[in-house]
Amino acid sequence: MNLSARTQYACHAVLELALQFESGQPVQLRKIADSHAIPSRFLVQILQQLRAAGLVASVRGAAGGYRLAKPPCETSLGEVIALVEGANSTRSGGATAVSPVARVLQDKWREIATTEARMLDSTTFAQLAEQVQDATDPMYYI
Numbered sequence: 001m002n003l004s005a006r007t008q009y010a011c012h013a014v015l016e017l018a019l020q021f022e023s024g025q026p027v028q029l030r031k032i033a034d035s036h037a038i039p040s041r042f043l044v045q046i047l048q049q050l051r052a053a054g055l056v057a058s059v060r061g062a063a064g065g066y067r068l069a070k071p072p073c074e075t076s077l078g079e080v081i082a083l084v085e086g087a088n089s090t091r092s093g094g095a096t097a098v099s100p101v102a103r104v105l106q107d108k109w110r111e112i113a114t115t116e117a118r119m120l121d122s123t124t125f126a127q128l129a130e131q132v133q134d135a136t137d138p139m140y141y142i
Contacts, residue, residue, distance in 0.1 A: 001116060003081065003085070004084070004085065006042075006046060006084055007080075007081055007084040007085050009036070009038045009042065009043065009046055010046045010049075010050060010080055010083075010084045011077065011080055011081070012032075012036040012038065013032050013036070013038070013043065013046060013047060013050070013056075013066075014050065014055065014056070014068070014075065014080050014125055015125055015128050015129060015132065016031075016032050016035060016036065017032075017056060017066060017067055017068045017072075018068060018072035018075075018125035018126065018128065018129040019129045019132060019133070020067070021067065021068050021071065021072050021129075024067075025063075025065075025067070026058075026059040026063070026064055026065030026066055026067045027065045027066055027067065028064070028065040029043060029044065029047065029065060029066065031065075032066070046084070047066055049083070049084065050080075050083070051066075053083050054069055055068070055069055055070075055075060055079070055080065055083070056068055056069055057069045068125075071126065072124060072125035072126035072128075072129055073124050073125075073126035073127075074124070075124060075125050076120065076121050076122065076123060076124050076125075077120045077121075077123040077124075077125070077128070078117060078120030078121035078122075078123070079121070080125075081120060
């Protein structure tokens with residue numbers, strides 16, 4: 001799957017917010033930008049788009065920042081990708097199938113796109129946050 005930099009940055013930001021969700025504290029834009037090497041000006045635009053869609057909320061003030069508007073278990077990877085890339089971002093395979101070879105390939109591409117969409121829609125940011133935490137928990141050997 002080829003995702004635009006904007007979509008990748010949006011997913012990084014939402015996952016960072018998911019990791020901090022339980023604390024109840026907003027995450028400062030600078031922390032997200034620095035942690036993921038995202039240009040701040042670009043991140044502001046992305047977070048505004050996510051806020052307009054109701055995925056994130058902004059908190060003003062010195063201790064302000066951004067937080068998820070709903071629990072991470074209620075936001076899927078597919079939802080964020082569709083929001084940033086557009087709802088019709090699936091690849092159709094191009095031209096109309098005029099030969100048996102083209103029809104077979106087009107059918108396979110549709111099948112793959114359907115499987116991909118199902119996987120993205122069933123992957124929540126809570127699951128991803130858990131995987132990040134598992135990967136960063138220290139291992140103790142005896």
